[in-house]
Amino acid sequence: MPISGLVITFASQVEEHSAAIESLHEVPEIEIGNASGSKLAIVVDSADKRRDQQIWNMVRELPGVIDLAVAMVAFDEDNETAERESIRNLE
């Protein structure tokens, strides 16, 4: 259940992108924070990593968004590490 602090960079001042902001408000897992200039802080708190990826993709594709950067990512006891088949040879 990942929690990420993200910074969206718009092509111009944040207030000029009301349609994109509205789209962000419609996503229940997103909490919108401070804006300054072309940058906007958000937190994404999603149920699983697949949903996290969906939200990430959706945000990046919003009109006017030119960059999405991570400011913090939280790891915890639910952290999923890759379910890879180990090449450890114990046989």
Add this chain to the structure above:
Amino acid sequence: MDAKRRSFLKSAAMAAAGSMVAGNTSLPVVHADQAVDDLPTGEGMTWNKAPCRFCGTGCHVQVGVEDGRVVAIAGDKAADVNKGLLCVKGYHVGGILYGKDRLTNPLLRKDGKLTEIEWDEAIETIAKRIFDSPQTFAFYGSGQWTIPEGYAAQKFMKGGLGNNHIDPNARLCMASAVTGFLATYGVDEPAGCYQDLDECDVLITWGNNPAEMHPVLFSRVTDRRSRGETVRIIDIGTRKTRTTDAANDYLEMKPHGDVAISLGIMHLLIENNNYDKSFVEKHCNFRGAEELTPTLQGEQISEAEFRKRIAKYTPERVEELSGVPADQIRMLADLFGNHDIRITSLWCMGMNQHTMGTAINSLVHGVHLLSGHFGRPGDAPTSLTGQPSACGTVREVGTLAHALPGGRVVANPEHREQCEGFWNLSPGSINATPGYHTVKMFEQFTKPTSQGGDITTMFVQVTNPGQTLPNLNALFNDKQGLEDKFLIVSDVYPTATTVLADLILPAAMWVEKNGVYGNSERRTQQWFKMVDPPGEARDDCWMTIAIAHKLFEMGYEGMKDKDGEFIFAVKNEAGEEIPIWEFDHYYDTNVDKHLFEEYRQFTTMKHKNLAPYDEYVKARGLRWPVVEQDDGSWRETKFRFSGFDDPFVTAGQEFDFYHSSTNDGRAQIWFHEYAPPPEMPDEEFPMWLCTGRVLEHWHSGTMTRRVSQLSRAMPTAYLEMNPEDAKAANIRQGERVIVESRRGKCELPVWIDGRGRPPRGTIFVPFFDETKLINNCTLDAHDPFSKQPDYKKCAARVKKLAEAPS
């Protein structure tokens, strides 16, 4: 996760994002003291600083720990290197500790099966093999070794065993940068620093893709554009990359074309008479390789002779050799001929993994020296490193087969004597003959003993040669079935190397132990242990000391100093020895600090002075030389050899190359003839194969492939292919192919017009995927000076899987 804790983490995430927004740049600049304050504590969470575990950039992170577990990572805004920003790997660096298949017990292969054993048996097994045959033992290490780990390994081998068969994986990634610096300045490592990226007018990337390999550094450049500054990026490469996307100019060269391009620039600077005569007259000599037996020192040549030799490298001739149009060579020469702008060159594996690696490194330094684009902020030839302590541990501690700490070498009797003095060893303890470099070391290990393979026991720490060596079938896979060869591997996860290991040792990693790294800009960075390693995993440095002490107990003379004391003895204030070879007592003292302070004595000998350990505890790294001021404070150095900043430049001098190989304070401008690559495409193997890395994975992927976000983003290696080549071969997107060279083969899916766009006749494969070992195909031909192999160009062919012979 309970609601209260979730709420706490969300507020921490919002604070981190909010503070970056407040700065209104992606690289917010804040005062150091504020950095940790806006990361909330409480709920039992504590934050502490550490450099990132991955590449050589040296970004700092804040590591959030709760209940003995890393639970959060934030960019460290107090860090000058990254100012709060991290790349995608950096943000997930905490996750690398928690892969499900961490190694947690020593494993010994008995009757072909790996069996759990106790540490005592593991240490005794290793010590016995070394005791029985110390001169056939080899230690293979890494630019991921911390400085204390590398220093301990170095002292163990060269001081304790009198055996110089120690070499690092950095031989495979930056050895040519070392020889390039030595040949040019008489001393290793860049004169400039990352501030050059903030101040240059032109950035030239020579076969380098910093947008993916050093993304935070590249952001420092592209961020300037978002602030309205003009910086021109010129990308010289053999394929289009994400760096190309941000570049103003893309100069596509043939493999080995960089040598011709640099010669062409120098030709035009001379021909047009617009080189920096004053700088050259005051500060440079000309140098060429001896005809019969070339050495790293070369021979002095006159400016007239230099002119004569370089005369044939006209733009048209260079176009023929490099594939870069003559007009673009003239454009580069015009830029270098303009002294009113600042030019920074960046390079990494593309120039280093080159059979002319030393030559091309020297030539690019020469372009900067000849044009006078040197030593002012923004004017710098700078090599980057791919590992977090390739500079600090390998280059400075000198964990190379020929080296001693602090820029000393084993072949020099005075250097050996100094080293024996610092280590309190009997005269003659250090062997004068350099040991085996990496390729030779593995050749000797995988060759049957009866046929002269005189390395029989190999200890590999903190690296994965079973995946990263070139020509794996010859240099690694041939170990299989050799009964008297014994491979010991210390690692955190099972790897391609542990597959053939006889003894596997579970290692602690990153913030599970204390550490010190040295990054690409001469910055030494320290961190403390924050969490315990899992199971029985233990520090690599402890392993080395425990083996040394076992040998000491067995009566091995080399593990005693002149006074009969253990060579790694650490005493408490009462003068009693602390048994640091017992893991339960290893953290009774700060072993890192003891080793670092001993090592620090060596650092003044090549003016790479380090500050006391405690100064690094307070800082986010300091760039050497670090010298004490009259008020007792310690001052770092950003620009070496420049009078305005370097404390070792003679007063009143604008520049002083005080370790000049010609002992006259001058740097050397080299001439090297262009030579063709060691293997060229032909009818049988018609394609150029280049290997490299991707943004999401770090080197052989053993850590990043355990982080699901990174693994999912880039799950498998692939073959980049030009669309025209694919069409001609009837290969469609995603189809599986066999890539084959004269040495081996590898099966891969094809990615056409993906992240990188190779030109016709060339293919690219990343090496991070241990299920697709592209290094079965790569070439072990290496540079004659640096001994670094050429992974960037060999002849290969591509066949659809259905058409390939089984």
